[in-house]
Amino acid sequence: MEHTQSVPAPGGEESKQPAAGARVHADVSAAAAPGHAALANTQAVIAEALHVLGYDEQMFELLKAPLRVLTVRFPVRMDDGRVRVFTGFRAQHNDAVGPTMGGIRLQADVREDDVAAWAAWMSVRCGIANLPFGGAMGGIAADPRDLSFAELERLCRAYVRSISQIVGPTKDIPSPDAFSHAQAMAWMFDEYSRIREHDSPGFITGKPQVLGGTRGREGVTARGVALCLEEAAKVRNLTWSGVRVMVQGFGRIGSHVAKYLADAGARVVGISDAHGALYDEDGLDVDALLERRDSFGAVTKWFRNTISNAELLSKPCDVLVLALADHQVTEAQAHLLHAQVVVEAAHAALTPMATRRLAAAGALVVPDVVAHLGSVIASYLEWVQNNQGFYWTEEEVQQRLGTLLRESFHRVYDTARRYKCDMRLAAYIVGVRRLAEAVRWRGWI
Numbered sequence: 001m002e003h004t005q006s007v008p009a010p011g012g013e014e015s016k017q018p019a020a021g022a023r024v025h026a027d028v029s030a031a032a033a034p035g036h037a038a039l040a041n042t043q044a045v046i047a048e049a050l051h052v053l054g055y056d057e058q059m060f061e062l063l064k065a066p067l068r069v070l071t072v073r074f075p076v077r078m079d080d081g082r083v084r085v086f087t088g089f090r091a092q093h094n095d096a097v098g099p100t101m102g103g104i105r106l107q108a109d110v111r112e113d114d115v116a117a118w119a120a121w122m123s124v125r126c127g128i129a130n131l132p133f134g135g136a137m138g139g140i141a142a143d144p145r146d147l148s149f150a151e152l153e154r155l156c157r158a159y160v161r162s163i164s165q166i167v168g169p170t171k172d173i174p175s176p177d178a179f180s181h182a183q184a185m186a187w188m189f190d191e192y193s194r195i196r197e198h199d200s201p202g203f204i205t206g207k208p209q210v211l212g213g214t215r216g217r218e219g220v221t222a223r224g225v226a227l228c229l230e231e232a233a234k235v236r237n238l239t240w241s242g243v244r245v246m247v248q249g250f251g252r253i254g255s256h257v258a259k260y261l262a263d264a265g266a267r268v269v270g271i272s273d274a275h276g277a278l279y280d281e282d283g284l285d286v287d288a289l290l291e292r293r294d295s296f297g298a299v300t301k302w303f304r305n306t307i308s309n310a311e312l313l314s315k316p317c318d319v320l321v322l323a324l325a326d327h328q329v330t331e332a333q334a335h336l337l338h339a340q341v342v343v344e345a346a347h348a349a350l351t352p353m354a355t356r357r358l359a360a361a362g363a364l365v366v367p368d369v370v371a372h373l374g375s376v377i378a379s380y381l382e383w384v385q386n387n388q389g390f391y392w393t394e395e396e397v398q399q400r401l402g403t404l405l406r407e408s409f410h411r412v413y414d415t416a417r418r419y420k421c422d423m424r425l426a427a428y429i430v431g432v433r434r435l436a437e438a439v440r441w442r443g444w445i
């Protein structure tokens with residue numbers, strides 16, 4: 001399944017080597033404006049990966065930012081008759097491999113820089129999983145909690161009308177992300193189909209099943225994290241029985257991963273949420289915690305014997321799952337960690353220096369671009385079914401998802417061993433290599 005075919009070298013010779021030239025410099029963190037950490041960090045690791053692969057500055061120039069970013073402003077009528085003007089974005093990182101694909105995030109403070117970085121992450125994820133896509137990402141600067149159901153529908157439809165020229169089943173396929181659920185995807189699918197005057201289920205993924213959504217989508221991100229953990233445990237010769245696990249963040253991802261690991265026989269010794277943390281070296285009762293958890297992932301507020309998130313990090317454990325929103329583990333905190341396996345189940349849960357520190361200390365750090373492949377692969381499987389017009393059973397979807405995910409994990413793990421680097425750099429080496437090869441074959445560089 002590896003896509004490392006020969007790339008045509010300048011002069012027509014077949015060669016696996018990139019063209020000779022000034023090699024890309026690995027440290028470009030100064031290239032981005034201060035404060036734009038996600039894009040700067042992404043560019044730095046893309047540069048490092050290209051450097052390892054021997055590509056020159058031209059390739060970095062192409063891959064450091066999206067090929068296209070469309071910014072749109074569109075009016076939406078509110079329930080009280082007023083009109084509010086919203087801003088939205090759609091960033092398409094690179095379409096050398098194939099059409100682009102990626103989420104639409106509804107978030108009040110979303111910025112162009114953010115979607116640019118997230119689109120690049122999507123390119124890398126698609127490359128890791130060998131999917132026939134490049135990466136894209138969309139954003140609408142709106143807090144869905146401020147909108148009524150009817151306002152949210154008008155917002156989703158207006159956004160699709162604004163970006164309809166650059167998206168489509170063979171151009172750029174949107175998918176769900178934070179706060180964009182199956183209903184939002186259904187409205188967007190309906191609006192796009194009206195504009196095109198034919199049903200276009202392959203335009204968007206994450207739809208309800210009756211409109212062409214795939215079976216097996218529910219909880220797929222958490223299942224993907226759990227599958228990564230299974231593979232990580234295998235390569236580290238860990239058997240779940242008795243393994244001490246801590247899960248930071250007890251939301252949709254963290255709580256489901258904790259349940260999965262507890263059911264597999266692991267001892268969940270610590271969990272945390274935005275209010276604090278619980279630790280018990282004999283193991284916590286995950287089922288009881290799940291029953292008391294609210295829809296925002298808060299459960300520790302019901303307990304008196306809580307500790308802080310920072311204190312929890314200093315407690316002994318074998319496996320650490322980072323699934324909390326709005327928090328990054330720093331290098332200083334990484335110093336305190338003793339876990340053998342650390343999984344970034346939330347976006348950029350570790351600072352780059354924290355990843356390096358943990359890897360240098362011998363931990364296996366599974367980066368977000370690998371841990372989050374579950375939903376990306378599910379979107380691919382949905383798009384395939386929409387295109388073929390034939391729908392797989394739940395078992396068939398799960399089997400394909402598991403195979404693609406396990407292969408992805410080992411592609412990255414093997415690359416990390418081959419280049420003697422951490423899994424984050426290895427993931428980018430795998431993802432970026434595919435993009436760069438497609439660029440070379442097309443003759444763009």
Ligand SMILES: NC(=O)c1ccc[n+]([C@@H]2O[C@H](COP(=O)([O-])OP(=O)(O)OC[C@H]3O[C@@H](n4cnc5c(N)ncnc54)[C@H](O)[C@@H]3O)[C@@H](O)[C@H]2O)c1
Nearest residue numbers: 221249250251252253254273274297323324325326327346
């Ligand atoms: N759910 C998905 O499909 C999905 C997919 C990709 C990425 N993500 C990302 O993964 C992360 C977790 O996702 P989720 O769906 O489980 O989120 P969620 O909102 O359901 O839960 C987040 C958890 O983090 C806790 N938390 C929030 N701020 C915190 C802080 N400062 N310190 C400690 N804990 C804090 C919350 O109390 C909650 O327990 C988020 O960053 C999300 O953007 C989610």
